[in-house]
Every structure is written in C-alpha cells, then in structure tokens.
Amino acid sequence: MTGFDQLVGGFAVALSWKGLLYCFIGCLWGTIVGVLPGLGPLAGMTLLLPLTFGLDPAIGIIMLTGIFYGAMYGGSTTSILVRIPGEAASVVTCIDGYEMARQGRAGPALMIAAVGSFIGGTVSILGLMFIAPPLAKVMIAIGPSVEVVLMLLALSVITLVSAGSRIKTALMVVLGLLLGSIGLDNLTGVARFTFGYTSLAGGLSFTALAIGLFGVSEILINLEKTGTIKAITPKLRDLVPRLKDLRDAAPAVGRGSVIGFIFGIIPGVSHVVSTFVSYAIEKKFSKHPEEFGKGAIAGVAGPETANNAVTGTAMIPLLALGIPSIPATAILLSALTIHGVQPGPLLLTDHPDVFWSLVASMYIGNIILLILNLPLVGIFVNLLRIPYAWLVPIILIISIIGVYSVNFSAADIWIMVISGGAGYVLRKFGYEMAPLLLALVLGDRLEASFRLALTMSGGNYATFADTASVIVLTSALGILLAVQALAWAFGYRKAIADEAEGA
Amino acid sequence: MSILTDNSGRANPDRLLPRVVSARRGGMVVAALLAVIGLVFVWQASLLDFGGFDLPGPGFFPLVLGVVVFALSTLIAIEGWRGAGEGETVALGHRDVLIVFAAMVAVAALFEPLGAYLSLGLFGAVLLVVIARVSLPLAALAACIAMAACWYFFQVLLGLQLPRGPI
Numbered sequence: 285m286t287g288f289d290q291l292v293g294g295f296a297v298a299l300s301w302k303g304l305l306y307c308f309i310g311c312l313w314g315t316i317v318g319v320l321p322g323l324g325p326l327a328g329m330t331l332l333l334p335l336t337f338g339l340d341p342a343i344g345i346i347m348l349t350g351i352f353y354g355a356m357y358g359g360s361t362t363s364i365l366v367r368i369p370g371e372a373a374s375v376v377t378c379i380d381g382y383e384m385a386r387q388g389r390a391g392p393a394l395m396i397a398a399v400g401s402f403i404g405g406t407v408s409i410l411g412l413m414f415i416a417p418p419l420a421k422v423m424i425a426i427g428p429s430v431e432v433v434l435m436l437l438a439l440s441v442i443t444l445v446s447a448g449s450r451i452k453t454a455l456m457v458v459l460g461l462l463l464g465s466i467g468l469d470n471l472t473g474v475a476r477f478t479f480g481y482t483s484l485a486g487g488l489s490f491t492a493l494a495i496g497l498f499g500v501s502e503i504l505i506n507l508e509k510t511g512t513i514k515a516i517t518p519k520l521r522d523l524v525p526r527l528k529d530l531r532d533a534a535p536a537v538g539r540g541s542v543i544g545f546i547f548g549i550i551p552g553v554s555h556v557v558s559t560f561v562s563y564a565i566e567k568k569f570s571k572h573p574e575e576f577g578k579g580a581i582a583g584v585a586g587p588e589t590a591n592n593a594v595t596g597t598a599m600i601p602l603l604a605l606g607i608p609s610i611p612a613t614a615i616l617l618s619a620l621t622i623h624g625v626q627p628g629p630l631l632l633t634d635h636p637d638v639f640w641s642l643v644a645s646m647y648i649g650n651i652i653l654l655i656l657n658l659p660l661v662g663i664f665v666n667l668l669r670i671p672y673a674w675l676v677p678i679i680l681i682i683s684i685i686g687v688y689s690v691n692f693s694a695a696d697i698w699i700m701v702i703s704g705g706a707g708y709v710l711r712k713f714g715y716e717m718a719p720l721l722l723a724l725v726l727g728d729r730l731e732a733s734f735r736l737a738l739t740m741s742g743g744n745y746a747t748f749a750d751t752a753s754v755i756v757l758t759s760a761l762g763i764l765l766a767v768q769a770l771a772w773a774f775g776y777r778k779a780i781a782d783e784a785e786g787a
Numbered sequence: 788m789s790i791l792t793d794n795s796g797r798a799n800p801d802r803l804l805p806r807v808v809s810a811r812r813g814g815m816v817v818a819a820l821l822a823v824i825g826l827v828f829v830w831q832a833s834l835l836d837f838g839g840f841d842l843p844g845p846g847f848f849p850l851v852l853g854v855v856v857f858a859l860s861t862l863i864a865i866e867g868w869r870g871a872g873e874g875e876t877v878a879l880g881h882r883d884v885l886i887v888f889a890a891m892v893a894v895a896a897l898f899e900p901l902g903a904y905l906s907l908g909l910f911g912a913v914l915l916v917v918i919a920r921v922s923l924p925l926a927a928l929a930a931c932i933a934m935a936a937c938w939y940f941f942q943v944l945l946g947l948q949l950p951r952g953p954i
Contacts, residue, residue, distance in 0.1 A: 335945065338945055338946065449863075451859060451862060451863060451866075452863060454859055455821065455856065455859040455860060455863065458852055458855045458856050458859060459821070459824070459856055461848075461852050462825075462828055462849060462852040462853060462856055465848055465849045465852065469845035471845070472836075472844070472845050474835060474836070474845040476831075476832075476835060476845060476846075476849060477828070477831055477849070500891070503887070504884045504887060504888065507881060507883040507884050507887060507918070508805070508878070508881045508883070508884060671919060673883075673914075673915075673918045673919035673920075674915070674919050676887065676914060676918060676919075677910065677911040677914040677915060677918075677919075677933075678911075678933070680887070680891065680910070680914075681907050681910065681911055681933065681937065684891075684894060684898070684907065684910075685903065685907070685937065685941055685947070685949065688898065688903070688949065689941070689947045689949075692948075694895065694898050694899045694950075697894065697895040697898055698895045700895075701888075701891045701892055701894075701895050704888075704891070705888055708884070708888075709817065709879070710817065712813075712877050712879065713810070713813060713814050713817045713877060714814075715817075731848045734843070734848070735842075735843050735847075735848075738841065738842060738843065739842060742841070743839070743840070743841020743842050744841075
C-alpha cells in the first residue's frame with residue numbers, strides 16, 4: 285500500500301461517525317481547557333486519558349490529539365479578550381491581542397489567530413506526513429546504542445532550553461529517570477524499590493503521576509489566586525478583518541509556520557519558545573516596530589501560527605523515534621503504550637492505521653476548530669465566569685475516577701495525591717515538572733537500550749561512538765553537556781562574585 | 788498559566804496561614820529532602836545486583852542515578868547556603884490549598900472502604916461548602932447530582948466498575 289492509500293484509509297477512520305465524534309469531543313474539551321486559566325493541554329489530556337481506554341487506539345489518540353491542538357486554539361481566545369493566557373503558549377498573544385480588543389478590533393484579532401492557527405497546524409501536519417515515514421525507516425536500521433545517544437541528546441536539550449534553573453531541571457530529569465526505574469527490571473525481572481507492594485511491580489502509574497504533577501499541582505497553585513474577569517465579547521459580524529490586516533498578517537503567518545515547524549522538533553518547551561521567537565522576529569521584520577505592544581496584528585498572527593505549527597512537528601519525534609519532545613506528546617506516548625501500540629520506528633509498519641488516522645484527524649480537527657472557535661467565542665468566554673472554586677471539585681473528582689480506572693487501584697490515587705503535593709512544593713521553589721515527566725517516560729527504555737547495547741558489544745563502551753551517525757550524535761551530546769557544565773560553572777562563579785561584590 | 792491576582796505571597800500577620808518562608812531556606816530544605824530521596828535510592832539499589840561496568844545489573848542504573856540526584860541536590864543546597872534566593876520569599880500553606888490537599892488525602896484513604904460515590908460525594912460537598920462557600924443544602928444537592936452524573940457516565944456509559952463500599 286502506498287502512503288496515499290494509507291492516508292485515504294486514515295481519512296476513512298477519521299471521517300467515520302466515531303472518528304468525527306471523538307475528534308469533536310477532543311477539540312471541544314481542548315478549547316475549554318485552553319480557555320480556562322489553570323488548565324492547559326496537559327491537564328486536559330491527562331484528565332481524559334482514562335476515558336480512551338475503552339476505545340480503539342486510533343480513536344483514542346484522535347481524541348487526545350484533538351485536546352492538544354484544541355487547547356492551543358482556546359488559549360488565544362482568552363489572551364485576546366480577557367488578557368489571560370489560557371495556557372503558556374498564548375502569553376505573547378496577550379500583548380497585542382488584548383490591545384486590539386481594547387481598540388474594538390477583537391474580531392479581526394480572533395479571526396487572524398484562528399486562520400493563522402489553521403494554516404500553521406496544516407503546514408505542520410504536512411511535515412509530519414512527509415518526514416515521519418522516511419525517518420522511521422532510517423530508525424529501524426539503527427541499534428540500541430544510537431537510541432541511547434538520541435535519548436540522552438533529547439534530555440540534554442530539555443535541560444539546556446529550560447526557562448528555569450538548569451541545575452534544577454537537570455535534577456528533575458535525573459529524578460524522572462530514577463522514578464522510572466521503580467518496578468520490575470525489564471531485562472531480569474527483579475523487583476526494584478517496590479517495598480513488597482505488588483501494585484508497584486508495574487512501576488509508578490504514569491497517569492497518576494502526570495495528573496498529580498501537572499493537574500493537581502496546578503489546581504493547588506491556582507487556589508492561591510483570586511480576581512475578577514472582565515471579558516470583551518465581539519459580535520460575529522465584527523470578525524472580518526480589513527484588507528490591511530490581511531496584508532500585515534500574511535507574511536507573519538508564513539514565518540510563524542516555519543518557526544513553529546522547526547521548533548516543534550526541539551525537545552523541551554518548544555511550543556512556548558516558538559511564540560516568543562516568532563514575536564521577536566515579527567517585530568524585527570516590521571516596518572513599524574513601534575506598533576508592537578499597541579495592537580499590531582502581526583504580533584498576534586505570528587505567535588498564534590507558530591504555537592499551532594508546533595503541534596504537528598512535535599509528533600515527528602514521538603511517532604518516528606518513540607521519543608516525546610514535549611510533555612503533551614509524553615501523554616500521547618503513555619496512551620499509545622496503554623493501548624498496546626509502541627510509538628517508534630515500527631509504528632508505521634505495525635500500526636499504520638493509527639498513524640494515518642491521526643494525520644487525517646488532524647486535518648479534520650483543524651477545520652472543526654476553525655468552525656467551532658469563531659462563532660462560539662462568546663460561549664467559551666462565558667466559561668470564565670464560573671467561579672474557580674466550583675471547578676476545583678469537578679476537576680478533582682474526574683481526575684480521581686480517571687486515575688483509579690487505569691489499574692483499578694487505590695494506590696494510584698495515593699500516587700496522584702502525593703505527587704500533586706510534591707509538585708506544588710517543587711514548583712513553588714522553581715522546579716519544572718515537564719522534564720521530570722519526559723524523563724520518567726524515557727527512563728525504562730533508556731536503561732534497557734543502554735544495557736542491551738553493552739551486552740551486544742560485550743561491555744565495550746565504544747559502541748556508543750562507533751558509527752558515523754553515532755559519532756555525530758555523541759559529538760552533539762558532548763557539546764551540549766559541555767555548554768551546560770560551563771553555563772552552570774560560570775553562573776555559579778558569577779553568583780559567588782556578585783555575592784563577594786555585595787559584601 | 789494565569790494572570791489572576793496572586794495572593795500567595797501575602798501573609799496576614801494575624802493569621803498562621805499562609806506561611807511566608809525564605810526562598811533560600813525553603814529551597815535548601817527542599818534540596819535536602821531531594822538529596823535524602825537520592826540516598827534512599829542509593830541504599831536500596833546497593834541491595835540489588837550491581838553487575839559490572841561492562842555488563843550492568845538491575846542495581847547499576849538506579850545506583851548511578853541516585854548518586855547523581857544526591858550530588859545535584861547537594862549542589863543546589865550549597866547554592867542556597869551561599870546566598871542564592873536571598874531576600875525572596877515563598878508563601879506556603881494557603882488555607883484553601885491545605886483544605887483541598889487534606890480532602891484529597893481523605894478520599895485516597897476512604898475511596899475503597901466507603902465506595903467511590905459516597906467518598907467523592909462527600910469530597911465534593913465539603914469543598915463546595917468550605918472553598919466555594921456554598922450553603923450546605925445546595926452543596927449536598929450539587930454533590931448528589933454530580934454523583935448521579937458520574938455513575939451514569941462512568942458506570943453506565945463507559946462500563947467502569949468503581950468500588951461500591953457498604954452501600
């Protein structure tokens with residue numbers, strides 16, 4: 285079967301009533317969690333993850349992916365109308381989007397954001413469609429040593445591009461790998477750190493940890509905040525942009541697509557970083573940079589396009605290599621694994637239906653979101669009027685049931701509660717949760733590949749640097765680690781020097 | 788992500804909670820706790836077969852990682868000790884945060900003995916009364932409706948068998 289035939293097959297699944305229904309549910313829930321402050325794509329996906337267990341893998345993944353890009357759309361609505369970024373990737377949109385809304389131009393801002401998101405999303409799906417299959421073929425030919433170096437490279441990049449303290453991020457990465465070692469050893473079957481609890485034999489429940497670390501900790505942090513929300517609600521007829529808006533926005537959409545496309549492959553917080561980079565580039569390219577911050581439409585179009593362009597390309601490392609580059613794709617990896625589908629090079633040969641249905645559903649989902657977001661914008665904004673204290677019990681009840689239903693074990697509820705509390709305290713002291721989660725997902729495979737590579741090479745560490753591709757990757761890894769060590773050493777010395785100066 | 792008014796940093800001097808702690812000292816305590824976690828893993832991993840550097844056993848990876856966790860945590864603690872985060876504060880123990888966390892601990896403990904619907908119904912009602920400041924009858928009614936909805940959605944539609952408890 286050719287790629288085109290498989291894509292047609294994918295569309296058949298995505299356009300079935302079940303495919304359309306769950307794609308719609310995912311997009312709708314994604315928009316809602318994107319709109320509501322304190323709930324982002326991660327919390328949205330983890331909360332509904334258990335609901336996919338009874339579904340066909342392709343349909344389940346269609347729904348979860350819909351939540352992911354739906355949240356990107358929803359986040360822009362509140363950024364523009366309320367100046368509240370529904371999720372982290374929409375922070376930049378607040379700057380010019382809200383200014384436009386204040387000037388009575390919320391409609392064009394929303395329209396351009398939605399159209400830009402649609403174009404960015406579509407470009408990235410094309411990338412996913414054309415890059416993932418050949419990349420997967422290359423990956424099939426490589427051995428465990430390359431896998432080890434690739435995973436270490438991904439984890440190093442996460443640490444390097446971290447917004448917070450690098451040493452704290454590195455600690456979270458290593459802690460994630462360590463927590464990933466809990467349970468039965470993959471190669472020997474020896475129980476590790478289970479302390480006699482059979483419920484820990486399969487390792488810590490990823491769903492419980494993800495909901496605890498992201499969902500529960502976010503809720504606890506948001507409980508400390510109060511405030512009144514005043515939204516600007518545009519009328520449907522005000523949505524049409526002027527010709528000048530289109531002229532200004534078009535190049536920004538093009539550049540945003542390219543930026544998001546490139547950043548999507550980089551592990552870490554690419555969807556957030558891409559929006560800042562896009563904004564900076566638009567300001568640089570603009571003939572009127574002074575308009576930025578005062579309602580420049582390019583300041584909305586660029587970042588909104590970029591953050592949606594990330595969604596498709598972020599799937600490439602996940603689906604072709606089995607390596608999640610951002611936390612949202614880590615949730616997808618977990619979901620696929622639970623469904624018995626192992627993401628990675630063999631996905632396209634073993635489960636082509638899942639891959640191509642996902643690609644097809646992303647096209648459809650983008651259209652659903654375009655239709656959903658513009659006419660219903662008033663309804664989504666009104667969601668913000670629900671008091672947060674009312675939402676807390678609802679979200680937590682769904683979370684608890686969801687976590688329990690994965691393994692039907694109350695121990696998982698304990699894991700969720702403890703990791704929620706730990707996540708709250710750690711985040712208060714500047715530790716990021718995303719690196720921990722990504723490392724946790726990779727931990728098992730990294731260790732297995734590492735030990736397998738050494739077994740195959742008779743204990744020879746040169747196996748991690750013996751072919752051209754490995755040499756390139758190892759060199760990149762070495763440079764990254766060296767940069768990281770230097771950055772820490774110089775930062776540390778500077779801190780000491782500053783302190784000495786202060787004294 | 789939210790730009791709602793952040794009240795976490797404000798502590799009422801007349802009240803015990805939330806408690807404002809020094810970011811430096813608190814950071815050192817957190818780092819010390821993480822170092823202890825690293826040490827616990829090192830200790831437990833040392834009881835497993837280490838194998839060798841050429842052919843690692845099940846204890847190899849966790850032992851190395853435990854040592855790295857301990858080392859990085861110690862570095863962070865030393866940074867704090869040398870003054871990183873001086874002058875910054877972190878507010879911990881906001882009333883609503885503590886209530887929600889305590890309620891979640893209670894649910895975890897009572898989920899199987901009391902059953903899912905009773906424990907979650909009580910959980911929802913308590914949070915509505917204490918956090919959302921809803922009247923008790925309204926909270927009880929909302930909790931009953933929510934549990935009926937949960938039962939229909941999870942048990943009837945999705946076929947999930949949740950613990951029924953003594954009911």
